[in-house]
Amino acid sequence: MIPPSSLKWQQYQALLELLPEQHPTHPQIVEKFRITDIGETSEDSLEFFLRQANVPSLTFIKRLRIEENIPFQIDWLVLASSFRVLFEVKGHNGEIHFDAKANQLTRSKEGITESFTDPILQVDRQYANLRTFLIDQQKESLPTYRYAVFVNPRVILKLNDYPEFARVITGQAVPFVLEKHSQKHPPIDPKVSNQHLAALLIQHHHEKLSPILEKHHILWEDLKKGIPCPRCQNRAMIRERMRWQCIKCEHRSTDAHIPVLYALALLTQNRLTSKLVQDFLQLESLEATRKLIKRAGYIKFGVKKAVYYAHPELLTITKSKSGHKSIESGHKV
Numbered sequence: 001m002i003p004p005s006s007l008k009w010q011q012y013q014a015l016l017e018l019l020p021e022q023h024p025t026h027p028q029i030v031e032k033f034r035i036t037d038i039g040e041t042s043e044d045s046l047e048f049f050l051r052q053a054n055v056p057s058l059t060f061i062k063r064l065r066i067e068e069n070i071p072f073q074i075d076w077l078v079l080a081s082s083f084r085v086l087f088e089v090k091g092h093n094g095e096i097h098f099d100a101k102a103n104q105l106t107r108s109k110e111g112i113t114e115s116f117t118d119p120i121l122q123v124d125r126q127y128a129n130l131r132t133f134l135i136d137q138q139k140e141s142l143p144t145y146r147y148a149v150f151v152n153p154r155v156i157l158k159l160n161d162y163p164e165f166a167r168v169i170t171g172q173a174v175p176f177v178l179e180k181h182s183q184k185h186p187p188i189d190p191k192v193s194n195q196h197l198a199a200l201l202i203q204h205h206h207e208k209l210s211p212i213l214e215k216h217h218i219l220w221e222d223l224k225k226g227i228p229c230p231r232c233q234n235r236a237m238i239r240e241r242m243r244w245q246c247i248k249c250e251h252r253s254t255d256a257h258i259p260v261l262y263a264l265a266l267l268t269q270n271r272l273t274s275k276l277v278q279d280f281l282q283l284e285s286l287e288a289t290r291k292l293i294k295r296a297g298y299i300k301f302g303v304k305k306a307v308y309y310a311h312p313e314l315l316t317i318t319k320s321k322s323g324h325k326s327i328e329s330g331h332k333v
């Protein structure tokens with residue numbers, strides 16, 4: 001499966017929820033999250049234009065990342081029955097100049113000039129990798145078009161003598177581009193082949209969980225402990241008769257620990273130990289902690305002191321099953 005937001009985005013969001021504002025690294029994490037969020041919001045915004053195309057039976061795949069030989073990521077892949085399209089999405093604003101000779105973009109904004117790599121080179125490289133993957137999978141090759149799409153309405157594109165100018169477009173042009181290719185390659189037949197191919201690609205989707213705390217030199221002790229109340233956000237709720245009770249607003253919950261467990265799974269590279277969970281949830285008994293983790297559907301790996309628990313969906317996305325040795329494989333609640 002492909003999660004609606006990348007694991008990187010989810011990790012930074014989880015970290016921001018648990019990191020106290022007065023922590024010295026807080027501003028750095030806010031900035032990291034902001035940049036990741038802008039990128040993904042730009043990518044997401046293309047969906048509106050994709051769905052406006054008047055072409056039957058299109059399949060859209062967002063943020064596909066494959067790591068068979070060389071890792072590659074495609075912002076949007078559009079599958080039609082007789083052609084395919086790759087879109088590399090850019091959210092830049094300001095004035096963008098294309099330099100064909102240097103294969104570079106420069107942006108001038110508020111007196112500052114910045115350079116970026118040529119998105120057409122990027123999308124052509126993704127296509128080369130996708131093509132290799134499809135050949136390996138013995139899938140049919142179809143005409144495949146590649147575009148760089150600038151989705152920010154405040155961008156000014158200065159294409160000058162850039163030879164690939166026709167492949168640099170704005171979001172609004174996307175439905176027209178798809179309709180043009182559909183007229184050129186009228187649908188042969190079925191939706192079926194698309195669905196099979198989409199399922200195969202999504203099955204190969206692969207993301208990583210980075211050791212985000214280590215990366216930013218944040219200690220577990222630095223993070224906020226306890227379960228926040230889902231109603232009033234007060235920390236921490238107390239455990240009473242198998243339920244969570246807010247001491248401020250008296251709200252009761254049976255599952256307020258689920259988001260905290262998921263956040264911890266994101267931050268531990270999907271290796272929760274009962275000790276860590278006990279500490280974070282401020283539970284008295286280690287045995288009750290283990291039961292809580294298992295009831296939440298986590299899968300147990302390892303033996304004795306090396307036991308840890310993994311979130312099943314995260315296992316699928318990170319494809320790290322082979323690295324885990326399950327002693328109760330397939331256990332799900």
Ligand SMILES: [Zn+2]
Nearest residue numbers: 229232246249
């Ligand atoms: Zn409350």
